Amino acid sequence: MxxxxxxxxxxxxxxxxxxxxxxxxxxxxxxxxxxxxxxxxLVQAVSNISFSIDGGTTLGLxxxxxxxxxxxxxxxxxxxxxxxxxxxxxxxxxxxxSRKTIQPLRQxxxxxxxxxxxxxxxxxxVGNAIAEPLQVHKVPGKHSDRVAxxxxxxxxxxxxxxxxPHEFSGGQRQRVGVARALALEPKLIVLDEPVSxxxxxxxxxxMNLLQDLQARLGLSYLFIAHDLSVVRHISDxxxxxxxxxxxxxxxxxLIYNGPMHPYTQALLSAAPxxxxxxxxxxxxxVLTGDVPSPVNPPSGCRFRTRCPxxxxxxxxxxxxxxxxxxxxxxxxxxxxxxxxxxxxLARS
Amino acid sequence: MTDDQPVLEIRDLxxxxxxxxxxxxxxxxVDVTVGPGEMLGVxxxxxxxxxxxxxxxxxxxxxTAQIEGxxxxxxxxxxxxxxNEMRKQRGKRISxxxxxxxxxxxxxxxxxxxxxxxxxxHTDLTKPQAWDRAIxxxxxxxxxxxxxxxxxxPHEFSGGMRQRVMxxxxxxxxxxxxxxxxxxxxxxxxxxxxxxxxxxxxxxxxRASVVFITHDLGVVARIADRVQVMYAGRTVERGDVESIxxxxxxxxxxxxxxxxxxxxxxRLTPIPGAPPNMLRPPSGCAFRPRxxxxxxxxxxxxxxxxxxxxxxxxxVRAEELLVVAGPT
Numbered sequence: 001m002x003x004x005x006x007x008x009x010x011x012x013x014x015x016x017x018x019x020x021x022x023x024x025x026x027x028x029x030x031x032x033x034x035x036x037x038x039x040x041x042l043v044q045a046v047s048n049i050s051f052s053i054d055g056g057t058t059l060g061l062x063x064x065x066x067x068x069x070x071x072x073x074x075x076x077x078x079x080x081x082x083x084x085x086x087x088x089x090x091x092x093x094x095x096x097x098s099r100k101t102i103q104p105l106r107q108x109x110x111x112x113x114x115x116x117x118x119x120x121x122x123x124x125x126v127g128n129a130i131a132e133p134l135q136v137h138k139v140p141g142k143h144s145d146r147v148a149x150x151x152x153x154x155x156x157x158x159x160x161x162x163x164x165p166h167e168f169s170g171g172q173r174q175r176v177g178v179a180r181a182l183a184l185e186p187k188l189i190v191l192d193e194p195v196s197x198x199x200x201x202x203x204x205x206x207m208n209l210l211q212d213l214q215a216r217l218g219l220s221y222l223f224i225a226h227d228l229s230v231v232r233h234i235s236d237x238x239x240x241x242x243x244x245x246x247x248x249x250x251x252x253x254l255i256y257n258g259p260m261h262p263y264t265q266a267l268l269s270a271a272p273x274x275x276x277x278x279x280x281x282x283x284x285x286v287l288t289g290d291v292p293s294p295v296n297p298p299s300g301c302r303f304r305t306r307c308p309x310x311x312x313x314x315x316x317x318x319x320x321x322x323x324x325x326x327x328x329x330x331x332x333x334x335x336x337x338x339x340x341x342x343x344x345l346a347r348s
Numbered sequence: 349m350t351d352d353q354p355v356l357e358i359r360d361l362x363x364x365x366x367x368x369x370x371x372x373x374x375x376x377x378v379d380v381t382v383g384p385g386e387m388l389g390v391x392x393x394x395x396x397x398x399x400x401x402x403x404x405x406x407x408x409x410x411x412t413a414q415i416e417g418x419x420x421x422x423x424x425x426x427x428x429x430x431x432n433e434m435r436k437q438r439g440k441r442i443s444x445x446x447x448x449x450x451x452x453x454x455x456x457x458x459x460x461x462x463x464x465x466x467x468x469x470h471t472d473l474t475k476p477q478a479w480d481r482a483i484x485x486x487x488x489x490x491x492x493x494x495x496x497x498x499x500x501x502p503h504e505f506s507g508g509m510r511q512r513v514m515x516x517x518x519x520x521x522x523x524x525x526x527x528x529x530x531x532x533x534x535x536x537x538x539x540x541x542x543x544x545x546x547x548x549x550x551x552x553x554x555r556a557s558v559v560f561i562t563h564d565l566g567v568v569a570r571i572a573d574r575v576q577v578m579y580a581g582r583t584v585e586r587g588d589v590e591s592i593x594x595x596x597x598x599x600x601x602x603x604x605x606x607x608x609x610x611x612x613x614x615r616l617t618p619i620p621g622a623p624p625n626m627l628r629p630p631s632g633c634a635f636r637p638r639x640x641x642x643x644x645x646x647x648x649x650x651x652x653x654x655x656x657x658x659x660x661x662x663x664v665r666a667e668e669l670l671v672v673a674g675p676t
Contacts, residue, residue, distance in 0.1 A: 064536035169622040170394075199393035199563065204607035205618035226537065229566075233609035233616070256611075270541035272566030274608050276589045279570040286545060287538045290506040 016091045017052035018188050018220040019076065024049045024085035026071050030295065043294050045071040047244040048085070050321075053188070053237070056214065058221040060235030060252070062228060062267070066291055068244040069224050073190045076222060077109055078102060089188065107137055110181035114193035116173030120165040126151075126176050127161025133183045150179040155209060171202035175209065182213070190222045195230060207234060228271045232256050237327075240264045243294055243302040246321060250328030258337030260330040263303045268340040301332070309334045353422075355557040356382040356405075356442070356525045361417035363397070363404050363581075372626045374400045376581040377417075379653070382525060385555035387548075389572030389589065391562065391604075395623050397581035398561050402527045406444050407434040421524050440470050443523035447530040449510035453502040459486070460498035463517050470521040485516040489546050508539035515546055519556070526550070527559045532567065544571055565608060569593060577601050580624050580634035582650070587659030597661040599669065600635045633664070641669055 026046040032038035046068040053059045063069045074080040076087055078094050087094045089105060097105075110133075113119040120129055130150055131143040139146075148158035154175040165173055174194065181189055191210070195203040211234065213219060225231050231238060232252060239249040240263065248261040259265045262285075269285045287306045292298055298305050304314040313333055321329040358380035365372045375397040382388045392398040403409050405419040405426060419426045421441040429437065438444075446452050454462060463485055464478035473481065479498070486494035489512040502510060511531060518526055528547060532540040548571060551558050560571055568575055569589065576586040577600065585598040596602050603619040621638040624630055630637055632647040639646070645664055653660040656667065663669065 064538065171622065200565070201393060201604060201607045201619035202622070203618075204609075204616035205620075207609070207616050208618065211615075228537070229609040232611075233613070266538055270537045272541075272544075272564070272570040274565040274569050274593065274605065274610075276569040276572075276593050279566075284541065286541050288542075290508055290539065291536075 018055050018090060019222065020052040020086075020088040020091075021072070021076060022050045022086045022088075024072065024075055024087065025083045026068075026075050026080060027083045041295060044297070045244055045294060046075065046082075049241070049244075049246050051237075051239050051246070051249060053220045053222060055187070055220055056218045057236040058214065058223050058234050059237045059239060060231035061222065061224045061239050061241065062226065062231050063241035064226065064267075064291060066243065066294060067241040068294075069241050070192055071244075072241070073111070073192050073222060073224055077106075077111060077190055104137075107133075107184040108186050109188045109190070110184065110186040112174075112177050112181050112189060112191045112194045115197050116170055116177050117165075117197075119177055120173060122165055124164075125161065126163055126165065126168070129165075129176065130161070130180045130183055133180060137184060139184070146183065147179075150182055153182065153213070154179045155205075169202070170198050171205055174198060174206050178206075178209065178213070182217075185217075186219070188220045188222070190224070192224045193226070194223075196225060196227060203230070210234065228268060240267065243291060243297055245302050246331060247303065248328075248330045248332075249321070250330075251326060254326055254328040257339065259340060260324060260328070260335040260337050261303075261332045262307050262309050262334075265338050265340060266306075266308075353384075354381045355384050355386075355422060356380065356559070357418075357420045358401070358405060359418040359420075361401060361404060361419065362415070363400050363409065364414040366412055366414070367627070370627050371414075373629060374581055374626060375404065376629070376650075378578070378581070378583055380559070380576065382557045382559060384557055385551065387551050387558045387560060387571055387573045389560050389562065389568035389575045390578060391565065391568055391575060392578035393563060393623060395580075395626065396578040398578045399529055401578075402444070402529065402559060402561060406438060406442060406527065407431075408444075436470075439466055439518075440521045440523060442525045442527065443518040443521075444527040444529060445511070445514045445518045445531045447533050449507070449514045449534075450502065452514055453510060455502050458499050458501060459505070459513055463498075463513070463520055466517050466520045481520070482516075485520055486513070488519075488550075489513070489516045490542070491516075506539075507535055508542060511535065511543050512546060515543075515550070519550060519554075522554070523556075525557045525559065527561070529561045530563070531560075533562070533564070540567075547571070565593075565604065577604075580629055581626060582634065582662065583653060584635065584662045585659060586653065591658050595657060595659070597656050597659055597666040597670070598635075598663045599639045599641050603638075633662070641665055641672065 024046055025048055027042045027044050029039040030041045030043060032040045049072055051059060061069045075082045082095055127147045130147045134143045134146060147161050151158050151160055156175055195206050223234055235252045238252050238255040240247045242263050248264045259268055266285045266287045273279060289306050292305055299315050300318050301314040304310040319331045319333050321331045323329045361375055361378045363375040365374055378401050390398045404415050415427060426437060460479055460482045463482035467473055467478040467481050483494045483498050486498055491497050491509060491512050532543050550556050562568060572589045575589050575592045577584050579600050585601050606617040607619060609616060619638050624634055632649060633651050636642040636646045651662045651664045653662050
């Protein structure tokens with residue numbers, strides 16, 4: 001693997017970010033019940049999202065259901081065609097590229113899915129599943145050797161290649177999913193809730209594996225999850241989305257130690273800590289109501305209908321993402337860093 | 349809290365499912381005690397038997413399941429009751445809310461109908477009276493504009509609101525025990541926080557006894573008074589929530605806590621291996637094949653719960669481990 005690692009590390013990523021997303025918009029048509037050709041309206045699932053990921057780092061994307069985080073992932077990989085905006089991989093614009101020209105680039109961008117039970121074909125042996133991308137991209141060389149190498153890389157045994165997915169546990173299947181994503185030596189991996197279907201004792205092993213692979217192969221991750229402690233653990237940068245908008249983005253430690261957006265604060269304060277002492281002492285910001293419909297989002301700041309700080313100005317005009325130092329950008333008229341987590345948490 | 353008579357008392361519960369490959373021993377001798385107004389958190393991973401234990405108590409397992417042992421609510425034995433008798437107990441003595449509220453609600457009936465049906469099955473209230481009671485219950489679980497919402501259908505409610513409706517149905521007849529099986533797992537964290545508040549309010553305001561089943565240790569830390577940790581169909585450790593999190597004595601509990609991401613933890617410590625196949629559980633302690641401290645003695649008899657440092661532990665080496673493994 002050393003040859004691979006050095007090849008990956010000595011690339012052009014020192015100055016250009018591996019992934020650069022600017023002003024990404026994705027709209028979905030709402031079709032009428034009378035006929036699929038009649039479009040009743042548009043849902044803006046992703047609304048003007050920008051971020052970038054440097055080589056060898058992880059961006060954690062958090063948000064609740066309907067926030068648009070999975071749509072961002074699919075737009076990044078061009079599995080969905082963005083309505084507007086730009087997605088640059090190593091400086092190369094992907095939006096508008098033809099299928100043919102994008103094909104070789106797909107090798108460098110791979111995805112790991114949430115459900116390791118649904119994402120593997122039950123009729124393919126694990127070895128064939130891992131070799132499939134090698135065949136699709138007509139990679140020269142003996143594929144069985146590469147499969148064995150990949151299985152070892154993710155902590156499985158080479159002779160597992162002959163087995164079928166049902167013979168594996170959830171954690172092992174997710175390792176197979178990772179091995180398959182690594183087959184083409186990608187530089188960027190999009191992980192959509194990769195550990196949320198796993199039990200905690202198993203989840204830890206997969207998290208460690210992802211960190212090891214990143215250190216060893218210089219991978220960049222776009223890591224999507226709803227579990228805030230998992231995201232904190234793995235991410236260098238954290239981005240918080242709500243109803244298709246970016247609310248707050250910045251270095252992980254700044255976001256977790258001093259979240260400035262009321263939504264981020266509410267999210268962090270709603271996530272229970274595995275410590276009864278902290279839980280008993282915590283002041284909690286409990287949001288009222290539910291996420292509004294994305295079909296008809298609130299004017300101005302989309303969070304204002306549930307925001308404890310909302311004023312008239314929030315309804316009038318949308319707040320811009322403003323840098324508050326150190327790359328910590330917040331889209332709120334009343335930003336204020338608040339400590340949500342008690343400092344006594346560490347007890348490892 | 350232990351001076352009071354227990355509200356729910358499960359003794360040596362065993363549940364076996366016959367399958368083509370042989371009997372699967374899902375629950376292998378579990379005891380549960382819940383006092384009045386107490387919230388018991390039941391923790392375990394998939395396949396630990398935590399849900400099956402309480403589905404058995406509710407009489408909701410398929411007929412093929414072989415159930416042994418005793419489940420008593422206020423001294424009334426529930427195991428061995430026929431369907432008719434059990435139906436009278438459900439909702440009145442023991443009531444349950446599930447993970448997925450959408451599949452638990454009937455899409456073709458108004459919410460008010462579904463709640464008042466439950467009310468009327470256990471009382472002599474007239475239809476209009478039961479409808480009023482439904483409105484009262486919706487208000488109790490924090491649904492805004494209950495008078496309008498009562499005549500709406502499930503699809504008009506969001507996930508969090510549906511779960512509130514389920515809670516309203518579950519508490520409609522003031523049950524002695526409320527069992528909540530992963531009620532917030534399918535919800536977003538801000539909505540989860542709201543539902544946890546609702547359940548806690550019911551516990552405090554009505555002095556309800558609640559069993560809260562979850563795999564999320566954060567939720568347990570937040571909501572439970574006592575905790576029972578299950579593994580491979582048995583209880584491995586139980587005690588008050590603070591002691592379980594501060595000074596766990598069982599290697600499995602320790603392993604679970606160590607595998608969580610926490611501030612200042614660079615590297616997570618997974619539990620090696622996978623839970624056992626319950627067709628052929630290992631001899632002795634079922635956690636033995638994954639336990640870093642397992643020795644020959646662990647393969648002997650199945651360890652039973654015994655008191656240690658204010659907790660009850662099922663690890664035969666627990667005392668030694670306090671020295672060997674050190675504090676968590």
